[in-house]
Amino acid sequence: MEKSIKFIQGNEACVEGALYAGVEFFAGYPITPSTEIAECLSQRLPERGGKFIQMEDEIASMCAIIGASLTGKKVMTATSGPGFSLKQEAIGYACMAEIPCVIANVQRGGPSTGNPTHVSQGDLNQARWGTHGDHNIIALTASNHQDIFSITVDAFNLAETYRTPVILLFDEAIGHLREKLVLPDEGELPIVGRLRTSVGKGVDYRPYLPREDGRLPMSDFGAEHRYNVTGLFHDMWGFPSNNPQVVSDLLRHLMDKIDNNVHSITRYKEHYMDGAEYVLISYGSSARSAIHMAKNRRMKGEKIGVLELQSLWPFPQHLIREKCSKAKAVIVVEMNSGQLMYHVKAAVDDPGKVFLSNRIDGKLITPADIKGLLRIIQGRGV
């Protein structure tokens, strides 16, 4: 059978990925530049018996998907900038109560209203630290529609695997860009379903007791196990606890379940990295410019490669260290004031060889922008 090919926006590619992954419930609130995700799902979800609801605000949308996830559904919301800020408290709740959900943040200029229609990658650290308190998070991104599709599927898989919110950190340029998407066939990409407890009726079910493999089987609201879900520190039954040992074990678990699996969560792509003397590290739409630049310089014989990150959190420190170990210089290409760069500096042996090629003016970074910096680093003048 011939593959189904679509020519669509990045936001629509995200919708296609979510549907492929089996999303059943979406709650959202209109906000540029993510609104197309809500619009498309309002049409597509009921066609397959799923539910869409436009809530009264961003906070309510985040809360509603958590509620729906507890009934056993795969859930998602989508937002941008100010909406992402509003969702933070409830994202923290989903971290604490370990509720699988996917949040797409199609980044725009900020802080505050910034510019809704301009591109930015300024929410990188907010994705990691936006909610208060110690916690861990998974944040993924992509630079083209095929990858948006598969990384969205991945987001649902990781949310279910680790019982955690997963953030899709796209940006305005990639979200609104139109390009080709080849829809994978059913079964082509792996799908992780909800892991439900095998504990029978009348047997003590502990919703927060990890199995040997670290996963925590769930029980749907409405099923036979009645347990408590709370944002308070809680014991393995979900009931509030102030016991220092219980609290410490819980927080360590929330950190460790992701930290101990950085290797299996990390997603990246290498472009022209063979023997690269200059390594560009980038992600999202800025990676497109980095790849374009590297390709052109390679054709001229320069050894330039791109390490494209598709998972930003947990930060792939060891990967960065390894891939940059032989580089003369590392250039982080991003559209913020160096949010990823600082983490890269901390990861490599010699932070002095890490440079930043960025734009924070709402315009897409261009290959020429990167080339300009590279020439200075190479001592070839501007």
Place this chain on the structure above:
Amino acid sequence: MAIKDYLRQRFFPHMWCPGCGHGTVLNSLLRAVEELGIEKNDIVMTSGIGCSARISGYVDFHSLHSLHGRALAFATGVKLSQPKLKLLVPMGDGDALAIGGNHFIHAARRNIDITAIVMNNKIYGMTGGQYSPLSGVGKKATTAPYLTIDNDFDVVELAKAAGATFVARTTTFHATEATDFLKKAIMHKGFSVVEILSQCPTHYGRKNKEGDAPQMVANYDKITARLGSKKLEENPALIGRGIFVDRQAPEYCEEYDKIIEYAMKGRK
């Protein structure tokens, strides 16, 4: 089944202060559930944050102790994704109508089949006695040492205007009436609101010199009157008790099911 069978008894005695009306609300609510004979597994109780919110930990239902003000937003997600479940959402006055005011009016506007219970003690108890949007003018609170100048909401009028299809008000003095209204609210198809005046002797009562718990409870009989009663007719300044709204209107989840039916037909 006895009402104790609906409790998670291992957490008793509960954490509410002596004489707190919230325990009476829990008492009335469990009687309603027991008399209706609803299966524990069919009930999800969603609460927010505050004294009132601790109620969800004490009941042997599926319980979701959520975020301050957001209980109805969480409940909306649960209900829409699994409409067969009964959603009970007890909230405090600050929880329901200050930080959660937006969710309150929008849940009412949608007429989604959820029962909201406003446990109105006119104060933020958990944080130590600050004034709430239901305190009213001229009240003392830790954040109103010179008395409040803020007007209060009338929960019944607000719920009515926002589109709730069942609205009732009672008090902890009128515990049998509370059970009766709660039963009707739970069985009502659509968004139902039951406001229950619930004494806070520790903070509100003490600061405003309303006496101890029994005096505060007795006062509810004095300051309220049943709708249609002679007492209310003679003194319209009293707070009305009773069922203010009980009407049928399209329910949100059922309407959404029609969308699904339509959308699925369109695909075939």
Place this chain on the structure above:
Amino acid sequence: MAKKKLKELVINRDWCKGCGICVAFCPKKVLELDKEDKSVAVRPQDCICCKLCEIRCPDLAIEVVIEPDKEK
């Protein structure tokens, strides 16, 4: 209808916080608070089984157990 007869007024002393609501509203003054501020049935013989104490108790600590109707 036959008059209801009290079998036992069960008061859970661990749960009772001694607020006095049951004492204040008992129409027959059956209940009192003891030295430890716990509710006790001092005049159970006067109880008319109206259950006002049970349904208003904020601590859910009171249960009015009624003698089963023998004729049934």
